[in-house]
Amino acid sequence: xxxxxxxxxxxxxxxxxxxxxxxxxxxxxxxxxxxxxxxxxxxxxxxxxxxxxxxxxxxxxxxxxxxxxxxxxxxxxxxxxxxxxxxxxxxxxxxxxxxxxxxxxxxxxxxxxxxxxxxxxxxxxxxxxxxxxxxxxxxxxxxxxxxxxxxxxxxxxxxxxxxxxxxxxxxxxxxxxxxxxxxxxxxxxxxxxxxxxxxxxxxxxxxxxxxxxxxxxxxxxxxxxxxxxxxxxxxxxxxxxxxxxxxxxxxxxxxxxxxxxxxxxxxxxxxxxxxxxxxxxxxxxxxxxxxxxxxxxxxxxxxxxxxxxxxxxxxxxxxxxxxxxxxxxxxxxxxxxxxxxxxxxxxxxxxxxxxxxxxxxxxxxxxxxxxxxxxxxxxxxxxxxxxxxxxxxxxxxxxxxxxxxxxxxxxxxxxxxxxxxxxxxxxxxxxxxxxxxxxxxxxxxxxxxxxxxxxxxxxxxxxxxxxxxxxxxxxxxxxxxxxxxxxxxxxxxxxxxxxxxxxxxxxxxxxxxxxxxxxxxxxxxxxxxxxxxxxxxxxxxxxxxxxxxxxxx
Amino acid sequence: xxxxxxxxxxxxxxxxxxxxxxxxxxxxxxxxxxxxxxxxxxxxxxxxxxxxxxxxxxxxxxxxxxxxxxxxxxxxxxxxxxxxxxxxxxxxxxxxxxxxxxxxxxxxxxxxxxxxxxxxxxxxxxxxxxxxxxxxxxxxxxxxxxxxxxxxxxxxxxxxxxxxxxxxxxxxxxxxxxxxxx
Numbered sequence: 001x002x003x004x005x006x007x008x009x010x011x012x013x014x015x016x017x018x019x020x021x022x023x024x025x026x027x028x029x030x031x032x033x034x035x036x037x038x039x040x041x042x043x044x045x046x047x048x049x050x051x052x053x054x055x056x057x058x059x060x061x062x063x064x065x066x067x068x069x070x071x072x073x074x075x076x077x078x079x080x081x082x083x084x085x086x087x088x089x090x091x092x093x094x095x096x097x098x099x100x101x102x103x104x105x106x107x108x109x110x111x112x113x114x115x116x117x118x119x120x121x122x123x124x125x126x127x128x129x130x131x132x133x134x135x136x137x138x139x140x141x142x143x144x145x146x147x148x149x150x151x152x153x154x155x156x157x158x159x160x161x162x163x164x165x166x167x168x169x170x171x172x173x174x175x176x177x178x179x180x181x182x183x184x185x186x187x188x189x190x191x192x193x194x195x196x197x198x199x200x201x202x203x204x205x206x207x208x209x210x211x212x213x214x215x216x217x218x219x220x221x222x223x224x225x226x227x228x229x230x231x232x233x234x235x236x237x238x239x240x241x242x243x244x245x246x247x248x249x250x251x252x253x254x255x256x257x258x259x260x261x262x263x264x265x266x267x268x269x270x271x272x273x274x275x276x277x278x279x280x281x282x283x284x285x286x287x288x289x290x291x292x293x294x295x296x297x298x299x300x301x302x303x304x305x306x307x308x309x310x311x312x313x314x315x316x317x318x319x320x321x322x323x324x325x326x327x328x329x330x331x332x333x334x335x336x337x338x339x340x341x342x343x344x345x346x347x348x349x350x351x352x353x354x355x356x357x358x359x360x361x362x363x364x365x366x367x368x369x370x371x372x373x374x375x376x377x378x379x380x381x382x383x384x385x386x387x388x389x390x391x392x393x394x395x396x397x398x399x400x401x402x403x404x405x406x407x408x409x410x411x412x413x414x415x416x417x418x419x420x421x422x423x424x425x426x427x428x429x430x431x432x433x434x435x436x437x438x439x440x441x442x443x444x445x446x447x448x449x450x451x452x453x454x455x456x457x458x459x460x461x462x463x464x465x466x467x468x469x470x471x472x473x474x475x476x477x478x479x480x481x482x483x484x485x486x487x488x489x490x491x492x493x494x495x496x497x498x499x500x501x502x503x504x505x506x507x508x509x510x511x512x513x514x515x516x517x518x519x520x521x522x523x524x525x526x527x528x529x530x531x532x533x534x535x536x537x538x539x540x541x542x543x544x545x546x547x548x549x550x551x552x553x
Numbered sequence: 554x555x556x557x558x559x560x561x562x563x564x565x566x567x568x569x570x571x572x573x574x575x576x577x578x579x580x581x582x583x584x585x586x587x588x589x590x591x592x593x594x595x596x597x598x599x600x601x602x603x604x605x606x607x608x609x610x611x612x613x614x615x616x617x618x619x620x621x622x623x624x625x626x627x628x629x630x631x632x633x634x635x636x637x638x639x640x641x642x643x644x645x646x647x648x649x650x651x652x653x654x655x656x657x658x659x660x661x662x663x664x665x666x667x668x669x670x671x672x673x674x675x676x677x678x679x680x681x682x683x684x685x686x687x688x689x690x691x692x693x694x695x696x697x698x699x700x701x702x703x704x705x706x707x708x709x710x711x712x713x714x715x716x717x718x719x720x721x722x723x724x725x726x727x728x729x730x731x732x733x734x735x
Contacts, residue, residue: 012715017695018591025644033650039657043588047663048721050584051670056689058667334690345691377701 008038010047037548059327086108132158135192137455138174141553142293143167144183151456152552153392161188164200166419168290171195177224179203180287190216203230203244203287217241223249229262230284242267242281250276298359301552308549313337317536318343319378319385321469322498324529329354329363334374348500357529358390358457358552364529365499369392370521373500378493378533385491386534387416388543390550394526395454396420402522403460405501407494414491415440415501416462417522422449424473424481426462431489434544439488443471445481457529461548463537466490472537475548479540498531499524565612571620573603578621580667584623585659589651592643595615603628618724621660629655666724673723681716688713 004014006014011028014020020028032038134155141152144167156162156171164183171179174192181187185200195202196216206224207214215222219234222229227246232239243251245261251259254274262268267281309323318338328334331348351371357364365374389403396418406413411427427440449458449506461474473481501522530550538546575582583600590596606627607614614623629651636645646654674685687698695713699706 009714014709015591017713018711020646020694025646029646029650032646033653036657039654040662042654043657043659043662044621046588047581047585048717048724050580050587050663050666050683052586052717053587054667055670055674056692189556219728272637332690333686343697345693345697375677503557 008041012042016049018046021078037404039422051496063494065312085485111527118511129265132160134158134174135189136171138169139167139172139178140170140290140294142290142297144169144553150553151453151458153455154458155455156189160441161186167403168286168293170287170290173210173213175213175265177210177213179215180205180207180290182286182289197231197233199233199238201230201232201286201450203228203284205287205521206246217270218273219252219253220276221253223251225249230282237272238269238270240269240279240282240284242284244284248346252276267404292308295360301362302359302362305550308546309337312532312546313339315534316340317534318345318532319380319382320376320531320533322347322531324357324363324365326361326363334365343379344376347376348373357525357527358550362529364392364527365524366527367499367524368526370500370523372523373502374498375502376493376498378496379411380492382491382493382535383466384536385464386461386532386536386538386543387464388459388530388532388534388538388546389528390459390524390530391524391528392451392457393418393454395451396449397525398522400425400501400519400522401524402497402499402501403524403528404493404496404498404533405522406492406496408504410492410494412490412492413440414464414493417501419444419447422447422451424448424462426464426471426473426483428489428491429463429483430487441485441487442483443473443481443483448473448475448480452525457544458547459550459551461538461546464491465537474543476551477540477544493533499528543544556697564612566729567614568608570616571607571611571614574614575607575624578624581621581660581663582624583630584663585621586628586632588659589646589654590635593638594673595639595643599631602631606631611679616665619660625660626653669724669727670720673720676723677716677719681712684709684712684716685720718720 004349006024006025006099008031011020011024011031013076014024015028032042058128071219075235112279135158136156137306138152138154139151139158141150144150145165146167146169147165148416149162150162150169162169162181162185162188164181164185166183168183169181170190173179173189173195177193179195180203181197182201185202187202188196188198190196193212194216195204196417198218202215203215204222204224205228206226208226210230211226213223213224215231216236217226217231217233219238220241222231222241225247227248228244229242229246230244230249239500241262243264243266247264248262250262250268250299251257252270252274257274257276260268260276263414265281266434267279268276269279271277271369306325312318315338319340321337323337324334325337332349334349335346336344340486349365350373351369352365352367352373355364355366356362366372383548385440387404391403397420399420400415401418401420402415403415403418404414411429411431415427419425424443424445425442428443429440443462459474459476461477463472463474469488471483471485472479501518501520575662579600581601586599586603587593587596590599603624607624610627614620622683633648635716636648636651639645645651674682677685683702684698687693687701688695693701695709696706699709700702702709
């Protein structure tokens with residue numbers, strides 16, 4: 001080895017770090033050709049490199065992530081197909097025949113896609129006309145088709161009639177009573193202690209806190225004394241009232257008839273004449289069915305969503321896709337799953353805690369405290385963009401409730417956020433301004449999220465087109481507002497923040513009346529379980545499709 | 554000809570067996586190929602070609618013999634093939650060096666057990682752990698890491714090198730302990 005020669009360790013580092021020049025390679029080549037020990041050390045180093053790479057793949061769950069998505073664009077290499085097969089075989093613990101090589105996980109995903117039939121576009125959520133007070137919340141639903149689109153997690157007001165064509169729904173009253181309903185059904189929660197069942201089957205589970213809970217039937221009233229009971233109503237008649245646990249009292253609508261106490265295992269019906277007649281007890285277990293169907297539906301939807309994500313991740317216009325996969329839960333970084341975008345590679349999770357997302361087993365980040373945020377570095381300039389987030393909205397306690405905001409003070413700075421009254425508050429910094437107090441170009445909507453729907457998962461999206469100066473806001477894939485702004489400004493994000501905002505100059509805002517602390521504190525309140533930033537304007541059909549695949553119910 | 558004494562085994566059984574073995578040893582085979590073909594896409598193509606060839610010749614494999622060594626001998630031919638095709642465009646070792654390397658027991662030398670690697674990574678000090686995470690988990694190149702953490706590129710290379718040396722030391726120690734216990 002002469003003075004110019006690099007030591008072997010350096011040569012190996014250069015080689016395996018892919019930074020050596022032709023001269024280094026030549027030197028290593030000669031060194032390896034001449035020494036047995038050097039060749040041994042070369043392979044040891046190769047083994048370490050591969051073990052590290054294998055560790056990385058395992059950490060990224062690459063084996064499962066490489067399963068082919070249906071209809072994904074053609075690849076240039078054939079290998080990923082094999083990887084998909086290998087991955088599928090590993091996942092299933094199966095070894096497939098060689099002849100199966102061309103029908104890999106692809107077909108499984110298609111099966112998954114077919115399993116959940118597309119549901120029609122959402123009806124508008126119930127508005128607050130004739131609003132009573134909130135008395136219950138919708139804790140679970142499965143296969144539901146109803147007059148309105150209902151969201152898991154939303155509150156239900158007194159006096160609102162729910163008309164269910166089919167499927168199952170569980171309401172938890174604010175007294176603690178839990179009522180499961182099987183469609184077709186019509187019912188009205190009257191208060192936290194009372195529900196009217198006009199049609200359908202219902203099961204009520206009443207804890208101590210709700211003793212005295214009443215279920216009004218077309219021809220009678222059940223008063224509960226801490227129990228589980230079921231009813232079946234059809235054609236204005238009560239066909240069945242039975243006690244699964246505990247004790248209830250059933251009174252006929254005909255006040256001349258005696259009320260009757262019923263105990264565990266007893267079943268009755270109301271006769272035409274208003275008499276209470278004993279009948280055989282028949283098990284009613286649709287609350288268990290609800291649980292089972294809801295779990296199965298969630299699993300199917302999540303599978304379908306994962307398959308669809310792989311398709312999205314092949315889209316060249318995806319700048320960032322934080323899908324927050326199960327294997328990322330608990331980590332302090334989230335990975336950009338886009339196959340093509342080099343930057344950002346990760347988002348740094350700061351203070352935000354991991355929680356459950358849209359489906360059981362789907363992680364999400366919870367945002368609640370002023371510090372909760374994800375920091376993301378997004379270089380470049382974007383004449384077009386689409387922001388998309390699946391977010392659980394638990395409230396809008398702040399003046400500005402931040403979803404995704406650019407680095408403060410940069411040209412093209414964008415603010416994607418909501419006002420305290422549920423309006424989209426989208427703003428873009430005017431060109432040539434850098435001060436903290438510049439008046440942003442605004443694209444605000446009317447209030448689009450009502451407090452009745454707090455607690456539900458929604459798909460929020462906004463498209464931005466600098467050439468057309470157009471900003472369009474969407475909720476659940478449906479357009480809710482369209483604005484033309486004053487100036488064509490390409491967006492820039494820089495050191496951006498998801499679920500919050502970083503204010504480098506709070507002292508500037510402190511002196512302005514009306515925007516003190518609320519300027520600096522803009523954390524989201526709720527959770528985010530997916531965020532996608534596209535470098536193009538998605539049309540309403542594309543957004544509706546993404547919503548359809550990702551919806552909770 | 555297949556030399557397996559169990560003559561009742563069918564061709565399909567043989568294919569199933571080598572598929573299973575390929576999955577078990579895929580990391581070593583991939584590592585062997587990537588050590589000689591630095592372009593990852595090309596290396597993946599070689600891996601695929603190797604897999605197909607191994608599957609086609611499944612019956613020639615004698616169960617109980619060293620599968621990764623057999624697969625790497627197939628991969629060697631594929632490596633030389635892509636080297637010839639791409640020599641003008643990409644950098645490779647000379648054919649002589651590749652042959653010498655293949656002769657020097659790569660499979661045995663590369664034996665780096667993943668579970669030990671996992672344990673040792675967990676034991677790294679935070680600064681080294683971050684380097685390893687960024688390089689191998691997030692798959693960032695050194696210049697990107699340098700930009701992200703505000704170090705010079707050279708310092709990142711040195712940091713990575715130290716982290717790998719620490720891992721090597723840790724794995725060797727764990728292996729010695731295992732041998733001691735056995």
